[in-house]
Amino acid sequence: MTAQEKQNWVSEHVDFSGYVKYLNTSSFTSLDSIGNDNLIHNRLNFKMYANDNLTLAIELRNRIFWGTSVKSIPDYASMVENSNQDIDMTALLINRPALIMLSNIDRLYVDYHSNKWQLVLGRQRINWGKNLVWNPNDLFNAYSFFDFDYEERPGTDALRAKYFTSGNSSLEIAINYTDEWKNNTVAIKYNFNKFQYDFQMIVAKYLENYTLGLGWEGVIKDMGFKGELSYFMPYGNSIEDNAFVGSISFDYYFKNDISLNVSTLYNSDGISNTNAYDTSQLYSESIDVKHLMPNKWSFFGQASKTFTPAIAGSIASIYAADIDMVFFMPQFTYSISQNWDFDVTGQLYYGKQEEQFSNLGNSVYLRFRYSF
Template sequence: MFDTRAAIVAALAVWLGGSAQAQGSGPQWSGFYKNLLVRSDTWSGEPFTLDVNRLRVEVKGSIAPALSFDLQYDNELLLGSYLRTAQFQQGKDIAPPQYWRADANYLETSRLYGVHRLYRATLNASLGDTDLRLGRQRIAWGTGRFWSPQDALNPVSPIALEREERLGVDALLVEHKFGPLSRVAAVVAPSRIEHRSTAALQWHDNILGLDYSLIGGRLLGQQTWGLDLAGQVGQAGVRAELTRQWPDGLPATNRVLVGADYAFGNTLTLTGELYFNGAGARDPSAYDFSALKSGQTQALARRYLGLHAGYDIAPLLKWNNDLVVNLADRSRYVASSLSYSVRPDLDVAIGIQRFSGAAGTEYRRLPNTVHASMQWFF
């Protein structure tokens, strides 16, 4: 049911907006409305239709000369037969993993479900060469496209329907710049789940045209160190990530990613990645499908290939294709979509996701999906 969170969010936005106006620089408002229509099946095989209506409003501005804010508020209305599936009923009340509970449903019937949340909410301070950001945010460590061993705080599945949507983390991020390319960052992110808090450091620099980052500390409760490299070989962009983790009471595991990107003059862009997941199962019989379903992990096996091809059929019409292969069990994920810019503030898209493989393999159990969307920016 509707609770006081909406009033708190509205009051905070009004107060911050008033503070920004008092500083002589009015708040900046922007956002979008997105309608996403999905036709698919649940994990147990129930066919469904889901219509997602998402309104995201962002307000940002300055409170003081060195202090600013950024609020992004979501209001979603869900319709369709998915609301009557067992999968939805089991998952709708599961609390999100963030430390601060900033969401609530305000409408629930057999045909309508309304929920609102803070997607992002940060206070930002600049003190000379040091920047501080406190609140719900995206901490973008790592350079991977399909997978990223270093992006533990805001991971995304390579098979996610909306890969641009990244779950934020409630954290304090402090960055100090030593030069145009050199910086050190520290992040602290508490967790309500025991032994899942984060306290880590990242050093970023450039040497001989090669960007590199070093990380160390505890990421989601696991002692971690890692290396991230990105550079150019001819006209191709190349990158690599390596992390080594020591889960409490378990042997150390490695995660390794190598990737490359190339853009042709005819607008064709290609991306390829190879991923080794040392924490994955060696045999399909040991797959933990519940962890994949809940989002606790993005890969069940050890060896993967990811390929992407994008092409501008016309200046406003884009064609995107993804292929993900589990190299251990040979199961596959294929996605293809067309997007068209009707006008500068309005995009439409249609697409399909298809999963295949032998019985018991990772991608065989996932349901195929057909989707269409419309997004209006303001």
């Protein structure tokens, strides 16, 4: 193969993309004291399409942290390292009192697909959720809505096999890798279409729970209607009770580029004691599908509008009923050019503190992103 032929093969079969983001965070409860944090976040995505059936992928996150939190929080590196996989692909390159640098492989898989089959082996995202905010069916890699800067969302080390039984139905089996059997998840999902709705039924072993799941997605007139239900039954020597986690959502798009989304979450295992939680639980990277929120009943609403092709805005709110916590997240985005984006995001927390409803904390995020 000549050099020209090699170059053509690479250009046709290898895809490379990524971005560099700078995120500045100002955190405060009152204006008497403002913490300032900085993050440079680089992502590199490589995919090789070896032939019509085989794809190999590797995706890396490289992050540099400095600022108030790095200096003031003991062992801050372990908090952001997110090495909760039993196969550790995270490298702590710099760990100094004022600067931390992390490199992490969060996707590494081989994907084989044919007309009827798809087999994926390696670190991947198994996305079984249907709702925007809370996904009780997302057994393998639950994520937090509060962590808005991680758009790709977590992955898991797993083997996934999908068989397309017909044009609108499929059977999917997945098992993730852990050092101990009690910590892993094995699940079977059946997808089908009925009454113009897409349904999914799940039978699983989730950690030390037998699990049944149901999800759906469709429309009521012009309004989107989605839902996910999961029922967990502990087995063995577990002292936990049976738990039910369910979420339903409605979304509607108006002609003037305004969209609305409302959702509710119920967790039978949630807490009702306002002193038994802190706001860090809401955006913890170790969140799990049984505890998408710390409390029992939660309600979500979001309104979004596209003002111009380059300018958009939204405001989201969550009310955690049992613990009297209210969260607001306004966001403004501006597409500077084809590859440059800028956004401003606020996160404001209100709740009970010493029997009084007050502000628990605020953060303002300024973010620049260059994509390539």
